[in-house]
Amino acid sequence: MMSQKSLWNKWNIENQTQLSFSKFCELRPKNVLTQGHRKLYQCLCEYCENVKLKLIAINRFLAHDHPELKFTDEFDAVNKTLCPKLEAERFHKRDCIDRKCAECGTSKLRNMFDGVMENEENQPDVKWKRWDIVKTLNHKTKKEITKRQEIEKTGPPTDLLEELLDELVFFLSPHLFEARWQQEQFAELNKNFPQNSIVLTIDFAENFSCFSQHEIQGAHWAKDSVTIHPCIALYRCPKDGHIVDECIDIVSNDLLHDNHAVHTFLLEVVNHLKQQQKIKLDHAFILSDGCAAQYKSRVPIMDVSCCSEDFGFTVERCFYGSRHGKNRCDGEAGVIKSKASRAIKNSEACIPDARSFLQCVKVLEKGAEKADGACNHNRRTILWVSSDDINRNRPDRNVKTVKGTRKLHSVLGIKRGVINTRRLSCFCSQCREKRYDRCLNTRYVEGWKEVRLKSFNRNIPVNEDDVGNAGDNVVHEDAADDDEDRPILEDADDDDRPILENADDEFDNDNGSPGIPDLQIEDINNISFDPNTSFSYIKDDDSVVQSQKFQVQKKTLYGSSITKSDTLTGHYRTTNLLSRSVIFPKNCLLLILFFLGPDTVSNLIYRCCFICLYHFVIKVYVDLNVFFRLPKQMAII
Ligand SMILES: [Zn+2]
Ligand SMILES: [Zn+2]
Ligand SMILES: [Zn+2]
Ligand SMILES: [Zn+2]
Known part of the structure; x- marks a missing residue:
């Protein structure tokens, strides 16, 4: 692989010619592409x-x-x-x-x-x-x-x-x-699905990082992110029975990307389909990759079992082959993100946060009717979900891991606490109509197995079979966690991944507590930050993990009475204030503090997290130093 220039040099030396560079470029055969055509391939298996x-x-x-x-x-x-x-x-x-x-x-x-x-x-x-x-x-x-x-x-x-x-x-x-089987089955399903049912393909897109045109240096380090969760919905038009392809994109200021967020997003999507598009639903096929933190672990599986309560219809969750979960959601997220980027570059919009992102991309929505009144079967809807709307306190969904979860590719909800599982999905003409006993692919696909989920919580006897010998079965939270960790590790041995053993975060996130991992104070000390730039860790790629850490700090400091959204708003508020003080001359912080008055300052300190506070103190210390060394007039300027 060489640049055209070095190739041209080589040509002239080897052939002893004096060919000009422009002539050389002109004579380049069409099948030889320049480096500009080279794509960057990432996220491969x-x-x-x-x-x-x-x-x-x-x-x-x-x-x-x-x-x-x-x-x-x-x-x-x-x-x-x-x-x-x-x-x-x-x-x-x-x-x-x-x-x-x-x-x-x-x-x-x-x-x-x-x-x-x-x-x-x-x-x-x-x-x-x-x-x-x-x-x-x-x-x-x-x-x-x-x-x-x-x-x-x-x-x-x-x-x-x-x-x-x-x-x-x-x-x-x-x-x-x-990988190939699942892809082919999903393709078949997308073309051909039963009446009164819907096919949803869901995936998280990479967060959109807010930026502005003509941005000053100090603003680079404290950027807000926007969560985008596209959902490609296929259903039959209630008017004429044609297949409708609707992209329902969730835009949110919640950065945790966990199974609770996914559950709320799905409720929102279903609500939209029922209320706005007026479609009747008996069954949903939900296709996604096998990311444990989001889609394929014990809590999402429990959610599948409760589908009739939550959504009012049955749900089959299907998973792409491990590491081969590329789907249309990436492209869809690309469309709305590039709209936002273009709007910022053309100074048509200012997008400092998730809300304004939503405002900006709303114009991409395509309704159910075309301008001439005809039925539109290519729709797009963009919905807002605030982090406050996501309920992460769902103890009834906290069940034990189903053994061999990673090998499953289809989970069908039966009733609360009961699911059917299958190693591979099948959407042959019989399985699509739920006549599973007549499946045409039995050479490749095993039948459904019934699994009863075991609850951690004694108050909700999900598994009737186990009530009898409750003596052995009463597990304390901690003991249960230990108990839970082992099967996961065992699975890791006999499962998918002999090559890279401590493989993927996406599989290792399946930890016990709903939402907040049990991090210790040492973990908090490991958070990377750079005192010169106030809040550089906000730009860290893994903003999800970081924000989880914020929660933990908050928890450790103030007990569990303060909710996540409190933490985040508190954090961002302080961040904003401090990042502004980076932009202004340093002494302005002192002046700001002075004008805020003691009430606001104490409120601020109460609301900000441990690290914010740490930065805050350092900053005040530095500013005080500078302040006393400078002549008075300069400080006021
Ligand atoms: Zn592969
Ligand atoms: Zn129609
Ligand atoms: Zn079948
Ligand atoms: Zn053989």
């Missing part, structure tokens, strides 16, 4: 990516002597380890995919490479890349942290082959199959 990187290295090795053995992609590599597929079938046999077949396996690939990738004398080592966990030091806290990074490995060709075979053995074949 690390398992597939690791296999792809090894295949690249193996193909390079085979290019000269055995080009016939080269792999086209990871599917090709997996297929070469399975029994041949029957002509009429879309997929290989399920037993082969799950590595239960005695006739196939990675030995097939090993035989194929017999004598090809041998360690020979004087043979140069091969190089390949892989994403791996590396240990580094956090420069601020001086603590060892782990992070994922692309590293280059060097070794004999046999090592490379063995590493590839290791990854292909158990993991990749079911992983790719599940």
Whole structure:
């Protein structure tokens, strides 16, 4: 990969010509693209990516002597380890995919490479890349942290082959199959779903970080963020029965992105569909990725079981294959975020917070009727949910984790505390109509299994079976938490992720308490901040985690009587005040304090969180120092 300039230089040297640069560019073949065309690919599945990187290295090795053995992609590599597929079938046999077949396996690939990738004398080592966990030091806290990074490995060709075979053995074949199966089933469902039902595809978008045109330096460090949760709803038009595609985007100032927020957003979406679009609903299919903190863990599963109470219809929650959850929500969020960005750049709008973001993007809404009165089947609605509207105190939803949650791809709500689960989703013509016993895909999809959720809370006997032997079953909160942690870890061993063991935050967030994790005071001390710029930690990418920490500080300091929204508003209020004092000359803080009077100041101190207070004191100290060293007139200026 070179720039056109360096390629032009190389050309002139190699061919001993004096071709001009402009002529060289003009003669560039159309199929050779410039670097501007290069896309940035991110958020890829690390398992597939690791296999792809090894295949690249193996193909390079085979290019000269055995080009016939080269792999086209990871599917090709997996297929070469399975029994041949029957002509009429879309997929290989399920037993082969799950590595239960005695006739196939990675030995097939090993035989194929017999004598090809041998360690020979004087043979140069091969190089390949892989994403791996590396240990580094956090420069601020001086603590060892782990992070994922692309590293280059060097070794004999046999090592490379063995590493590839290791990854292909158990993991990749079911992983790719599940990812593809779910995608295909969802595509089928989107085209064809029953009457009086709705298909919702939901996902959180990356937060929009507010900015302004002609922004001054000091404003850069204290930016507000906006949560965007797109929901693509497909339903039948009540007027003519055509499929309506409506994007219902939730805009919120709540930055926690947890399952409570998702529940409130869904209630809002359903409310809108029933009230505004006037559609009748018996059933909803809700498709999402498998992020534990948001969609796929014990609380959301309990929410599914309570669907009839909450929504008034049954719900089936379906999950994309692990790490393959890309869907239309990303594109939808892109549309509204770029509208806001354009409006700011053109000075058409000023967007300092979530509310003004909503105002700005509201113009993108598309109603149920076109200008000429005809029915519009491509709609967009943007709804507001305030952080105060999200109820995070839902002890009745606090149940024990269902064993093997990560392997499930479909959960059907039956009644409070009771769900049916399935390893894979199926939307064949029979399953769509809930005639599950006549499913056409039984070769690949198992039947539903009934699961009764176990409650932590003795007052709500969710599981009638367990009431009898309540003696063993009464669990104290703490004991229950311990009890809960173990199954999760056990799962981690036998599940999806043999390659990167302490894999993903998205799976590890499934902690006990609803909403607030049990952080200790040491954790609070680890929060990164930079005293020079007041509130630099607000810009940290992981604003969710940060805001969770704010809550904890508040909790630790004032007990649990103060709610989350109090904390956040208190925090932002102080942040705003202090960041303004960065913008003004430092002494202004003193003057502000003076004009605010003792009542406001004490109120401010009461409302602000621990770190705000810390900054506040430091600032006052610094300002006092500066103040007394300066001549009086200057200070007043
Ligand atoms: Zn993958
Ligand atoms: Zn087989
Ligand atoms: Zn219509
Ligand atoms: Zn089926």
